Amino acid sequence: MSYATSLYLTGAEIGLSVAGLILLLVTAWTSRDAARGITIAAVAALVGALVFSVSLFDGGVGATAFDGLFRVDAFSLFAKVLIFIATIACLMVAPHYFGERGDYRGEYPVLLLFNAVGMSMMVSATDLLTLYVGLEMSSLSSYVLASFARRDDRSSEAGLKYFILGGLASGIILYGISLVYGFTGATGYEAIRIAFDGNFSTGALFGVVFVLAGFAFKIAAVPFHMWTPDVYEGAPTPVTAFFASAPKVAAVSMLVRMAIVPFGGEVAAWQQIVIFAALASIVVGALGAIGQQNLKRLLAYSSINNVGFILIGLAAATPEGVAGVMVYLAIYVFMTIGSFVALLMLRDEQGNALSTFDDISGLSTTSPALAWCLLALMFSLAGIPPLFGFWGKFVVFQAAVQADMIQLAAIGIAASVIGAFYYIKFIKVMFFDEPKGAAPAKAPTSHWVVLGLSVLVISPLGYFLTPWLGDIAAAAAQALFQFA
Amino acid sequence: MEFPILSLMLAVPLVGAIACLFLNAGSARMVALFATLFNLALGILLWINYDIGGAQWQFTERAELFAVFSYALGIDGIALMLIMLSVFLMPICILASWDSITKRVGEYMAAFLLMEVLMIGVFAAQDLFLFYIFFEAGLIPMYLIIGVWGGDNRIYASYKFFLYTLLGSVLMLIAMFWMVNEAGTTDIPTLMQYDFPVGAQFWLWLAFFASFAVKMPMWPVHTWLPDAHVQAPTAGSVILAGVLLKLGGYGFIRFSLPMFPDASADLAWLVFALSMVAVIYTSLVALVQSDMKKLIAYSSVAHMAIVTVGLFAFNVQGIEGAMMVMLGHGLVSGALFLCVGVIYDRLHTREIARYGGLSINMPKYALFFLLFTMASIGLPGTSNFVGEFLALAGIYKVSTFVTLVCTTGIILGAAYMLYLYRRVAFGEQVNADAARMPDLNAREWAMLAPIAAAVLWMGVYPESFLAPMRQDIAALEARLASVTPQYDSALKVGTPKEHNANFIAGEHGFEGEH
Numbered sequence: 001m002s003y004a005t006s007l008y009l010t011g012a013e014i015g016l017s018v019a020g021l022i023l024l025l026v027t028a029w030t031s032r033d034a035a036r037g038i039t040i041a042a043v044a045a046l047v048g049a050l051v052f053s054v055s056l057f058d059g060g061v062g063a064t065a066f067d068g069l070f071r072v073d074a075f076s077l078f079a080k081v082l083i084f085i086a087t088i089a090c091l092m093v094a095p096h097y098f099g100e101r102g103d104y105r106g107e108y109p110v111l112l113l114f115n116a117v118g119m120s121m122m123v124s125a126t127d128l129l130t131l132y133v134g135l136e137m138s139s140l141s142s143y144v145l146a147s148f149a150r151r152d153d154r155s156s157e158a159g160l161k162y163f164i165l166g167g168l169a170s171g172i173i174l175y176g177i178s179l180v181y182g183f184t185g186a187t188g189y190e191a192i193r194i195a196f197d198g199n200f201s202t203g204a205l206f207g208v209v210f211v212l213a214g215f216a217f218k219i220a221a222v223p224f225h226m227w228t229p230d231v232y233e234g235a236p237t238p239v240t241a242f243f244a245s246a247p248k249v250a251a252v253s254m255l256v257r258m259a260i261v262p263f264g265g266e267v268a269a270w271q272q273i274v275i276f277a278a279l280a281s282i283v284v285g286a287l288g289a290i291g292q293q294n295l296k297r298l299l300a301y302s303s304i305n306n307v308g309f310i311l312i313g314l315a316a317a318t319p320e321g322v323a324g325v326m327v328y329l330a331i332y333v334f335m336t337i338g339s340f341v342a343l344l345m346l347r348d349e350q351g352n353a354l355s356t357f358d359d360i361s362g363l364s365t366t367s368p369a370l371a372w373c374l375l376a377l378m379f380s381l382a383g384i385p386p387l388f389g390f391w392g393k394f395v396v397f398q399a400a401v402q403a404d405m406i407q408l409a410a411i412g413i414a415a416s417v418i419g420a421f422y423y424i425k426f427i428k429v430m431f432f433d434e435p436k437g438a439a440p441a442k443a444p445t446s447h448w449v450v451l452g453l454s455v456l457v458i459s460p461l462g463y464f465l466t467p468w469l470g471d472i473a474a475a476a477a478q479a480l481f482q483f484a
Numbered sequence: 485m486e487f488p489i490l491s492l493m494l495a496v497p498l499v500g501a502i503a504c505l506f507l508n509a510g511s512a513r514m515v516a517l518f519a520t521l522f523n524l525a526l527g528i529l530l531w532i533n534y535d536i537g538g539a540q541w542q543f544t545e546r547a548e549l550f551a552v553f554s555y556a557l558g559i560d561g562i563a564l565m566l567i568m569l570s571v572f573l574m575p576i577c578i579l580a581s582w583d584s585i586t587k588r589v590g591e592y593m594a595a596f597l598l599m600e601v602l603m604i605g606v607f608a609a610q611d612l613f614l615f616y617i618f619f620e621a622g623l624i625p626m627y628l629i630i631g632v633w634g635g636d637n638r639i640y641a642s643y644k645f646f647l648y649t650l651l652g653s654v655l656m657l658i659a660m661f662w663m664v665n666e667a668g669t670t671d672i673p674t675l676m677q678y679d680f681p682v683g684a685q686f687w688l689w690l691a692f693f694a695s696f697a698v699k700m701p702m703w704p705v706h707t708w709l710p711d712a713h714v715q716a717p718t719a720g721s722v723i724l725a726g727v728l729l730k731l732g733g734y735g736f737i738r739f740s741l742p743m744f745p746d747a748s749a750d751l752a753w754l755v756f757a758l759s760m761v762a763v764i765y766t767s768l769v770a771l772v773q774s775d776m777k778k779l780i781a782y783s784s785v786a787h788m789a790i791v792t793v794g795l796f797a798f799n800v801q802g803i804e805g806a807m808m809v810m811l812g813h814g815l816v817s818g819a820l821f822l823c824v825g826v827i828y829d830r831l832h833t834r835e836i837a838r839y840g841g842l843s844i845n846m847p848k849y850a851l852f853f854l855l856f857t858m859a860s861i862g863l864p865g866t867s868n869f870v871g872e873f874l875a876l877a878g879i880y881k882v883s884t885f886v887t888l889v890c891t892t893g894i895i896l897g898a899a900y901m902l903y904l905y906r907r908v909a910f911g912e913q914v915n916a917d918a919a920r921m922p923d924l925n926a927r928e929w930a931m932l933a934p935i936a937a938a939v940l941w942m943g944v945y946p947e948s949f950l951a952p953m954r955q956d957i958a959a960l961e962a963r964l965a966s967v968t969p970q971y972d973s974a975l976k977v978g979t980p981k982e983h984n985a986n987f988i989a990g991e992h993g994f995e996g997e998h
Binding site: 364365379384385386390394395397398401402406409410413414416417420421424427428431432463464466467469470471 | 549550551552588613616617618620621623624627628631632638639642643646647650651654655657658661662664665
């Protein structure tokens with residue numbers, strides 16, 4: 001394969017890297033006022049990457065770049081499109097948020113660009129080393145982003161926590177990678193699969209478990225979820241919105257590819273782990289959220305809960321299951337962005353965030369439009385039809401039933417009722433309680449645009465997307481299972 | 485392709501609901517009333533054009549709009565009757581909320597119109613997952629109706645309503661996945677003819693039962709109902725009692741019985757046992773209530789138990805009776821809640837002891853209340869008599885013991901309803917404020933008179949309501965024929981005696997010596 005083809009296939013990543021580097025230099029030599037312009041340039045770069053990724057989609061089996069280090073197929077393109085959309089949304093809402101505090105700087109868009117490069121490498125990686133480079137690139141910029149509000153102690157604390165625990169997880173992954181390499185002598189996904197075939201030793205199993213444990217940390221699945229509420233609460237809200245959306249898509253996609261392609265011959269070895277993590281995440285995410293008063297912490301637990309549902313699709317280990325995971329991710333991105341942007345808009349005239357249930361009590365009278373949007377988002381997160389969030393649960397549970405994992409599906413869906421409790425509590429506070437505090441201040445148009453688009457997608461109109469979404473997700477799943 | 489009347493019936497209230505969200509109180513009321521009346525007109529048109537004895541599924545529409553499931557609508561006679569009940573009660577609900585709801589009227593009317601969309605959708609859906617979406621989506625507007633416009637303890641009631649019903653229905657979704665995977669179709673009419681393996685039917689039946697038993701509601705999962713009823717605004721109670729409780733019965737008729745006949749027969753004892761407990765227990769509980777709405781709520785549980793025993797009798801009388809009880813109860817309990825609402829609007833209390841002697845200052849009201857009380861007891865000439873008689877006749881063929889218990893429940897029903905009526909309408913005017921209450925106004929006449937007419941119509945000439953359903957119930961009975969239980973009251977044919985009864989043993993035989 002020629003370099004030209006390889007470079008063409010990695011065009012989105014190269015373009016974003018170049019844009020990031022140029023913008024970094026611009027940031028270094030311009031004043032802080034240029035931050036807005038840099039943001040616009042970063043958004044433009046991401047839109048370019050998005051369009052380029054869409055243009056690469058041919059519905060076929062995909063192509064490999066750089067001798068098997070990197071793959072462009074329906075699966076990775078699907079994930080990349082979601083990642084870019086989420087990143088763009090998080091960029092759009094950031095300037096106003098940080099600007100109010102007077103500490104918006106050009107580093108923010110630059111860090112997001114590098115993060116996006118790392119994430120798209122993660123989802124395309126077909127070699128343990130590419131994967132690790134992508135993962136670290138994304139993680140390192142995430143640590144900095146978490147502590148971006150540097151005058152805020154909690155933000156710094158979040159960054160530090162994220163860095164230490166994230167570093168530990170990376171170490172675990174690296175250890176697992178070394179074991180896998182030691183037992184197979186290969187770092188390429190397909191080579192590992194072939195080496196495992198009929199020759200799966202206990203040592204290799206350890207490697208697989210270590211890799212998956214590290215991934216579980218990255219996607220915040222129970223029992224490696226403890227960092228999530230603290231980091232989500234402490235980080236600035238636009239950054240939290242980002243953490244809950246794009247890196248989650250990337251980490252889940254990387255996990256799915258890893259589980260299906262290199263470890264796909266040894267489903268029995270990891271299926272139990274995934275089932276445990278799925279059910280534990282659903283239950284812990286739901287129970288943990290019940291006692292929360294802080295809205296960001298609550299959404300953090302909600303994201304743990306959602307990861308549980310996503311893992312149910314993976315546990316099925318079938319093409320339907322993987323397609324379900326992708327559909328769920330797509331819907332999840334819109335729900336998450338929407339709900340965090342809504343939180344972002346909840347601020348009083350002085351610019352202080354309305355961050356607890358007490359603060360948003362009676363929101364439906366003080367700010368009806370925002371309250372109705374949040375209502376739709378919460379019912380959607382709870383998976384109540386006719387909102388589109390139901391469809392995500394629908395596809396993963398259907399896949400589980402088709403894979404004959406009826407107990408898993410029954411327990412998982414019954415546990416989802418626990419989760420419904422705190423989502424409807426959210427609505428209760430907004431709609432049933434009397435207003436206590438001041439009305440939220442007027443939000444900027446950019447926030448309304450992002451919120452409005454998210455709500456439009458998760459509204460019942462979203463069902464009209466299902467045939468199209470289903471086809472693409474099926475193509476994405478097929479791209480992974482062609483090796484099986 | 486014929487005119488998509490069912491889609492239109494879904495679209496009209498939907499458009500109305502969206503409009504109401506953006507309108508002020510006065511125009512929202514008018515829009516809601518207009519939309520519901522328009523839908524009532526469409527419903528009447530539907531009934532007129534329904535071809536009795538024609539195809540089983542009429543007014544069918546189908547569009548492949550979604551992945552996995554399709555937008556498929558169509559009705560049989562049973563669904564037609566339940567749709568008629570919904571569209572009939574809806575304008576009355578809007579009228580009932582005309583003055584009593586003053587805050588956030590637009591949102592309230594929107595929630596009600598949305599409710600109407602979803603109820604019609606449930607009855608008209610011909611696709612399993614479309615049914616589920618409509619079925620489950622009803623939680624959202626009802627949660628808001630109870631929580632925002634309800635009474636003092638509305639938060640607890642709204643949570644309980646939401647979580648109970650949600651837990652019931654999610655297991656049904658898993659069962660639906662399994663069925664679709666097994667049968668390879670989401671089409672309800674096809675699934676109704678599909679023979680699932682007998683072993684699997686047991687679990688599927690239980691999963692559906694979990695959902696429908698909560699909706700119905702059956703003892704012991706009925707406890708959400710009294711709370712929800714008491715706390716909901718009047719119109720909310722009417723919709724809950726009138727239509728939402730019927731979703732459970734409809735579910736049994738449409739899913740449990742035809743799709744899992746073997747399991748239904750095997751588990752009929754469970755239904756009978758729960759229903760018998762419900763009839764006696766909830767009637768006794770109703771007897772000691774001091775809150776009018778709670779009393780009627782408990783009476784609903786008892787009436788619904790008659791529906792379930794009628795359905796699981798597996799014969800035409802039982803199923804027809806169950807349908808008639810559902811329709812009759814929808815009208816009567818809705819009307820009783822309206823009667824409570826009428827005096828609640830005046831005195832703002834539901835305590836029975838705060839009223840008394842209303843027949844003196846509110847004679848017209850007392851007359852309506854009497855009619856609906858008698859109908860609830862099941863007096864001949866009213867709708868509930870027809871239903872209860874048929875249902876009990878049906879169950880008598882299966883188990884005399886169950887009939888005995890259920891009939892006792894009807895006697896208890898007479899006790900608590902008459903006791904309620906005596907305390908509210910008869911006796912001395914002990915409370916001065918209650919004695920000053922004015923009689924019915926024109927709006928309240930417009931609410932109660934149509935229901936009274938319908939109750940009498942259904943009681944005197946039930947054929948109008950039975951005729952559209954007859955063919956469908958016969959089809960259901962045919963489907964259940966293989967599992968129909970033995971009559972325990974049937975004549976037992978023994979071995980014939982050798983001689984006549986007056987035979988006396990003798991010489992030629994045993995006849996006396998001459």
